[in-house]
Every structure is written in structure tokens, then in C-alpha cells.
Amino acid sequence: MNPTSALSSNGLAADPTALNALRYGAGKGNDKAALKEAAKQFESLFMRELIKSMREATQKSGLMDGEGSDLGTDLLDQQFAVQLSGLPGGLSEAIERQLGKQMQNNAAEKAGATDALPGTSDVSTVGRASAGPRQAGFVEQHSQAAAAVARESGIPASYMIGQAGHETGWGRSEIRHADGTPSHNLFGIKATGGWKGKVAEITTTEYINGEPRKVTAKFRAYDSYADSFRDYASLIGNSPRYDKVMDQLGSVQGFAAGLQKAGYATDPQYAAKLSRAINTTLSLQRAQG
Numbered sequence: 245m246n247p248t249s250a251l252s253s254n255g256l257a258a259d260p261t262a263l264n265a266l267r268y269g270a271g272k273g274n275d276k277a278a279l280k281e282a283a284k285q286f287e288s289l290f291m292r293e294l295i296k297s298m299r300e301a302t303q304k305s306g307l308m309d310g311e312g313s314d315l316g317t318d319l320l321d322q323q324f325a326v327q328l329s330g331l332p333g334g335l336s337e338a339i340e341r342q343l344g345k346q347m348q349n350n351a352a353e354k355a356g357a358t359d360a361l362p363g364t365s366d367v368s369t370v371g372r373a374s375a376g377p378r379q380a381g382f383v384e385q386h387s388q389a390a391a392a393v394a395r396e397s398g399i400p401a402s403y404m405i406g407q408a409g410h411e412t413g414w415g416r417s418e419i420r421h422a423d424g425t426p427s428h429n430l431f432g433i434k435a436t437g438g439w440k441g442k443v444a445e446i447t448t449t450e451y452i453n454g455e456p457r458k459v460t461a462k463f464r465a466y467d468s469y470a471d472s473f474r475d476y477a478s479l480i481g482n483s484p485r486y487d488k489v490m491d492q493l494g495s496v497q498g499f500a501a502g503l504q505k506a507g508y509a510t511d512p513q514y515a516a517k518l519s520r521a522i523n524t525t526l527s528l529q530r531a532q533g
């Protein structure tokens with residue numbers, strides 16, 4: 245049964261426990277009518293309490309007071325509350341917008357938390373894992389360096405940490421030199437063009453005509469993870485290739501899609517995987533305070 249149709253127009257005003265049915269319907273995320281009704285009923289509850297407070301603040305005459313009159317007044321207040329709720333431009337519209345945003349945020353967090361190791365990019369490992377100690381430790385380890393670079397570049401720290409987590413399998417598959425020492429390359433940036441620094445050469449996965457292939461490639465190497473964050477920010481912030489990416493700093497999906505469109509990685513699913521990794525980072529950052 246539809247929770248919205250199961251509730252009368254004044255059901256919640258008279259019985260607050262009926263909110264459970266509405267919460268179930270709205271929480272499914274596919275019943276806009278339930279969301280609208282939930283907002284209306286929240287407003288109805290608010291209006292009922294407001295009217296009740298106004299009556300209590302009014303001095304009674306004492307002539308007609310009694311249990312019968314109190315019951316009648318309460319029923320009348322319920323009716324007034326219902327009639328004043330759901331009007332255009334009213335409080336229910338604001339409540340509906342807020343509930344909708346909360347549901348979208350919860351869905352994004354759930355997607356990130358259930359797919360923290362999103363898959364294969366040029367240097368990441370294949371697999372899926374829920375956000376756990378490895379992801380939390382990775383976020384905490386790199387928060388300070390990422391925050392410093394974020395202040396300099398304007399690229400959100402969560403975006404950079406999320407991408408670093410995706411590229412390295414949350415630290416599980418970092419690019420290393422032949423002797424096993426770390427290259428500190430968190431973003432899979434290749435040693436092409438005019439790169440004059442240190443280099444790490446590894447076998448990695450590239451997508452050629454949509455098919456994964458194992459190839460040998462040279463990647464940049466740094467003295468520290470902080471240098472990796474700075475070089476990444478310089479690449480994204482100063483290269484004309486990524487101009488449109490910098491215009492999408494207010495959107496996780498827009499930022500990830502911009503990187504894929506600019507050719508940052510060859511994986512055709514890169515944007516979706518990166519979005520999940522960034523959302524995982526955002527969730528962990530909130531949990532870590």
C-alpha cells in the first residue's frame with residue numbers, strides 16, 4: 245500500500261505515530277508524493293503546536309472551560325493546522341526541499357561508503373571494499389598535505405585525496421621503484437613531456453579502444469607525498485587542457501567528468517569510479533571531524 249494514500253489528510257496532525265509510514269515512503273527515494281506529503285504533515289505538526297501555544301497564552305474566562313470544551317478546541321486546532329499547511333510558498337515547500345537534499349546527500353554517502361575501492365584506473369587495483377581502516381587511515385595520513393595544497397590551488401582537499409585513493413587503491417598499489425621504494429606518486433602522473441625529475445617505470449593497465457592492455461610506462465617520482473600533491477595541483481591548475489575542470493570545483497560529478505573528458509585516464513568508467521572515491525573521502529572527513 246502507498247504510505248501517502250494510507251494516511252488521511254489530517255492523520256499526522258491527530259496521530260504523530262503515522263509519521264513512520266510517511267518516512268518509509270519518502271525514504272525509498274522514488275515517491276515524490278510521499279516526500280511532499282511528509283513535508284506538509286511536518287508543517288501541520290508545527291502549526292498545531294503554534295496554535296496551541298497561542299491558546300495557552302490567552303487568558304481563559306472560566307465560564308465554559310472543561311474537558312469537553314478542551315477536546316473540542318483541540319480538534320478545532322487540528323483542523324486549522326491542516327488547513328494552514330501545504331499552501332503555496334508556505335513552510336512545507338522549504339521542508340520538502342530540505343528533505344530532498346538530505347535524501348540526496350545520504351544516497352551519495354551510501355554510494356561512496358559501499359564502493360570505497362572503486363575499480364581499475366591506470367594504476368589502481370581491481371576490487372571493491374567498504375570504507376574501513378585502510379581508507380580512513382589513508383585520508384588521515386594525507387589530510388595535512390592536501391589541505392595545504394588546497395589553500396594554494398583552490399582544488400578541494402577531498403577531491404585530491406579521493407583521487408589519490410582511487411589511483412593507488414587507498415595506498416595498496418602505490419607506484420614503486422624497481423627496488424621497492426615508494427615513488428610518492430599518488431596520481432599516476434606519467435613522466436612525459438619536459439619532465440626532468442626522477443622516474444619510476446612499471447607495468448600498468450591502459451584502455452586501448454575500450455580494451456584493457458598491460459603496458460610498460462614511466463611515471464614521475466617525488467621526494468615526498470606533499471610534492472606529489474603540489475605537482476598534481478600545478479598540472480590541473482595551470483594546463484589549458486584542464487581549464488574546464490577548474491570550472492567544476494563546486495561539483496564532485498562535474499569535476500570527475502571533466503577529468504575524464506580531458507583525457508586524464510583511459511578507463512571509460514573513470515568519472516564514476518572517481519566520484520565514488522571522492523564521496524568516500526568526504527564521508528570519512530566528516531566522521532573524523
